[in-house]
Amino acid sequence: MDKLQDLDQKGFTIVEYIWIGGTGLDIRSKCKTVKGAVTDIKQLSEWNYDGSSTGQAPTENSEVLIRPVALFDDPFRGKPNKFALCETYHVDGKPTNTNYRHYARKIFDKGVDQFEPHFGVEQEYFMMKSIGGGNNLSWPLGWPIGGFPRAQFQYYCGNGASNSYGRNLMDAHYKACLNAGVQIYGTNAEVAPGQWEFQVGTCKGIDLGDHHWMARFLLQRCGEYFDIDVEFSPKPIKGDWNGTGCHCNYSNKLTMRPGGLEDVLKQVKKLDENHSTSIKLYGKTNSERLTGLHETSSMNKFSFGVANRGASVRIPRTTEADGCGYYEDRRPAGDIDPYIVTASIFSITCLDNYGLEELVHHYEHGKELEKQELIQELEENFKRGYVRKNSGGVAKKDSF
Numbered sequence: 288m289d290k291l292q293d294l295d296q297k298g299f300t301i302v303e304y305i306w307i308g309g310t311g312l313d314i315r316s317k318c319k320t321v322k323g324a325v326t327d328i329k330q331l332s333e334w335n336y337d338g339s340s341t342g343q344a345p346t347e348n349s350e351v352l353i354r355p356v357a358l359f360d361d362p363f364r365g366k367p368n369k370f371a372l373c374e375t376y377h378v379d380g381k382p383t384n385t386n387y388r389h390y391a392r393k394i395f396d397k398g399v400d401q402f403e404p405h406f407g408v409e410q411e412y413f414m415m416k417s418i419g420g421g422n423n424l425s426w427p428l429g430w431p432i433g434g435f436p437r438a439q440f441q442y443y444c445g446n447g448a449s450n451s452y453g454r455n456l457m458d459a460h461y462k463a464c465l466n467a468g469v470q471i472y473g474t475n476a477e478v479a480p481g482q483w484e485f486q487v488g489t490c491k492g493i494d495l496g497d498h499h500w501m502a503r504f505l506l507q508r509c510g511e512y513f514d515i516d517v518e519f520s521p522k523p524i525k526g527d528w529n530g531t532g533c534h535c536n537y538s539n540k541l542t543m544r545p546g547g548l549e550d551v552l553k554q555v556k557k558l559d560e561n562h563s564t565s566i567k568l569y570g571k572t573n574s575e576r577l578t579g580l581h582e583t584s585s586m587n588k589f590s591f592g593v594a595n596r597g598a599s600v601r602i603p604r605t606t607e608a609d610g611c612g613y614y615e616d617r618r619p620a621g622d623i624d625p626y627i628v629t630a631s632i633f634s635i636t637c638l639d640n641y642g643l644e645e646l647v648h649h650y651e652h653g654k655e656l657e658k659q660e661l662i663q664e665l666e667e668n669f670k671r672g673y674v675r676k677n678s679g680g681v682a683k684k685d686s687f
């Protein structure tokens with residue numbers, strides 16, 4: 288395969304179009320040949336795919352349009368090849384059920400220049416290994432099959448063969464992101480064995496979602512080389528094992544100016560007032576994670592504090608000391624859509640909830656626009672790969 292990497296492509300570029308499918312977590316892609324070099328997203332034409340295979344259209348009228356919106360380098364095929372992240376639209380011009388970028392963009396367009404919202408996300412995830420069987424089930428990497436490893440302690444930022452599992456994939460992903468032009472700013476091993484985190488940012492407005500989705504995509508693709516799957520759901524293993532979050536760090540022109548701490552407090556108050564709306568958007572099974580244990584806050588009650596990792600929103604010590612800076616929303620689950628989270632935070636804190644209702648409506652009812660049974664089936668297929676029923680102690684045989 289390596290031999291084929293440097294072959295002359297005779298002046299053609301391979302462009303892989305990437306989009307989000309019907310479940311909101313299935314990342315899809317396909318390739319096309321483009322003549323000459325591609326340096327600008329505007330060079331790429333709209334394309335389409337079979338939406339009946341992604342739970343987004345009926346077979347009789349299956350075409351869904353993909354519109355390229357962000358261009359990245361392809362670290363797998365190498366130069367001059369590209370990845371093009373796309374938005375998805377039905378032929379009647381309506382955004383598909385999982386096209387939240389469409390709504391996020393409206394919100395950012397309203398005030399991105401005025402308020403300069405900046406974001407950094409911390410994406411946690413589990414690496415999963417197939418353990419075979421009829422349903423091709425998975426179990427976290429490094430865990431004894433059907434059993435549990437030593438209790439959590441030595442794994443967080445851990446080193447050594449019995450403390451760290453999957454570093455090669457983590458490293459491959461890190462480099463792939465840098466090479467692709469994704470703004471990844473760090474990684475660390477997490478509290479549970481086989482659990483990792485990468486951070487994306489600092490990006491302005493809509494860019495965070497673009498870079499975050501690309502980082503997720505590249506992680507899945509690197510995983511193919513190691514035969515390792517990636518799991519973003521908030522509580523993949525029940526019991527005394529850390530869940531998976533996606534903290535969102537945030538600043539804007541107001542919080543960054545001298546004395547901005549006052550604005551931080553004002554904005555946090557707005558987040559408090561909109562807590563139930565945010566929670567709706569922050570992951571469908573987030574209640575399994577936001578228990579108040581394992582460095583999380585309670586789902587039902589908004590809280591904030593300086594350096595408090597058990598709060599909904601944490602104000603870092605540096606922000607307090609400097610009197611201005613960023614703050615951290617610790618509520619989002621690992622499987623959130625970053626377009627939704629960043630745009631809703633911005634809308635609530637700076638735009639008096641502009642565009643929020645529309646976003647929430649699409650989140651709650653977008654699916655109704657599609658073939659609902661199809662999506663259901665797809666989601667179940669998608670989840671079937673993972674063992675979810677264990678509640679700590681010894682894994683039951685019938686779970687497999």
Ligand code: MN
Nearest residue numbers: 409475484534
């Ligand atoms: Mn972190």
Ligand code: MN
Nearest residue numbers: 409411477484
């Ligand atoms: Mn973390």
Ligand code: MN
Nearest residue numbers: 409534615617
């Ligand atoms: Mn954090």
